[in-house]
Amino acid sequence: MRLGVVIYKLVLIAALVYAAFVFVLFLQQRSLLYHPYKKREAPPAIAEVAAVRTADGLALEGWYFKPQAGKPVLVYYHGNAGAIGGRLAKIPDYVNAGYGVLLAEYRGFGGNPGTPTEAGLYQDGWAYLDWLAKEQGIGPERIVLYGESLGTGVSVELAAHLSDRGTPPLAVALEAPFTSVLDLARGLYFFIPVDLLLLDRYMSAEKIKRVRAPVFMINGQYDEVIPQAHGKALYQIANDPKKFVQIPGGHHNDLHLLGLSGHVLEFLAGIDSRNRDNGESGISGE
Numbered sequence: 001m002r003l004g005v006v007i008y009k010l011v012l013i014a015a016l017v018y019a020a021f022v023f024v025l026f027l028q029q030r031s032l033l034y035h036p037y038k039k040r041e042a043p044p045a046i047a048e049v050a051a052v053r054t055a056d057g058l059a060l061e062g063w064y065f066k067p068q069a070g071k072p073v074l075v076y077y078h079g080n081a082g083a084i085g086g087r088l089a090k091i092p093d094y095v096n097a098g099y100g101v102l103l104a105e106y107r108g109f110g111g112n113p114g115t116p117t118e119a120g121l122y123q124d125g126w127a128y129l130d131w132l133a134k135e136q137g138i139g140p141e142r143i144v145l146y147g148e149s150l151g152t153g154v155s156v157e158l159a160a161h162l163s164d165r166g167t168p169p170l171a172v173a174l175e176a177p178f179t180s181v182l183d184l185a186r187g188l189y190f191f192i193p194v195d196l197l198l199l200d201r202y203m204s205a206e207k208i209k210r211v212r213a214p215v216f217m218i219n220g221q222y223d224e225v226i227p228q229a230h231g232k233a234l235y236q237i238a239n240d241p242k243k244f245v246q247i248p249g250g251h252h253n254d255l256h257l258l259g260l261s262g263h264v265l266e267f268l269a270g271i272d273s274r275n276r277d278n279g280e281s282g283i284s285g286e
Contacts, residue, residue: 040111067100077151153202220250
């Protein structure tokens with residue numbers, strides 16, 4: 001009887017410790033997901049500040065590099081850490097090729113007000129598209145939605161809704177994409193009921209089929225953050241035309257050092273925007 005009481009108490013203590021641990025994880029989950037660099041940085045001399053206002057009233061700033069006449073604009077939604085200043089090393093090849101680039105900075109990042117959430121980042125994404133349309137006269141047909149890591153979830157969300165409206169973007173490029181943050185969390189935190197507790201899910205696999213634009217996905221062979229199996233699974237679900245590229249030896253944060261921009265530019269060069277409405281494309285498959 002005494003041994004039974006001891007075991008009962010130990011089980012009870014373990015259960016209470018586990019419950020407390022899960023509760024702390026629940027409260028801290030967004031600080032585990034988002035790692036912003038919060039200071040405002042000065043934009044490069046060749047960039048214009050894109051001052052936007054979100055639907056919930058936040059004033060945000062991104063950086064805009066104008067395109068050459070007739071060239072598309074890459075709207076760049078970055079990953080869960082740092083800020084747009086850390087992405088400057090990733091865009092020179094696009095700018096030099098004449099493409100415009102809009103580095104879209106989220107709420108809570110890079111000196112912007114607010115706190116990042118999934119719903120909030122979607123609102124931020126729309127605000128930059130609205131700014132391009134109203135201030136620059138550039139609509140979806142001239143926009144490439146470029147997502148990096150967490151930003152792929154933002155890009156897929158926007159591309160799906162634009163497609164639903166009958167105004168899909170020119171293209172979608174996804175660097176280190178995932179099927180969903182929920183799937184990633186299930187793998188990392190298999191010992192807790194993430195399906196019940198996760199707030200920000202970014203369910204790209206449920207949305208990618210709605211995207212009616214050419215889709216490009218690229219993964220590093222040894223990505224330690226988002227396994228390339230996620231990209232391959234998402235690629236299988238996506239509509240044609242589509243292309244998947246694996247960078248040999250690539251990890252999560254070094255793809256721009258291993259030829260990433262060359263693959264993206266080749267993909268974009270294969271798109272004949274004049275024939276999009278007829279379903280024609282020069283993009284090859286995997």
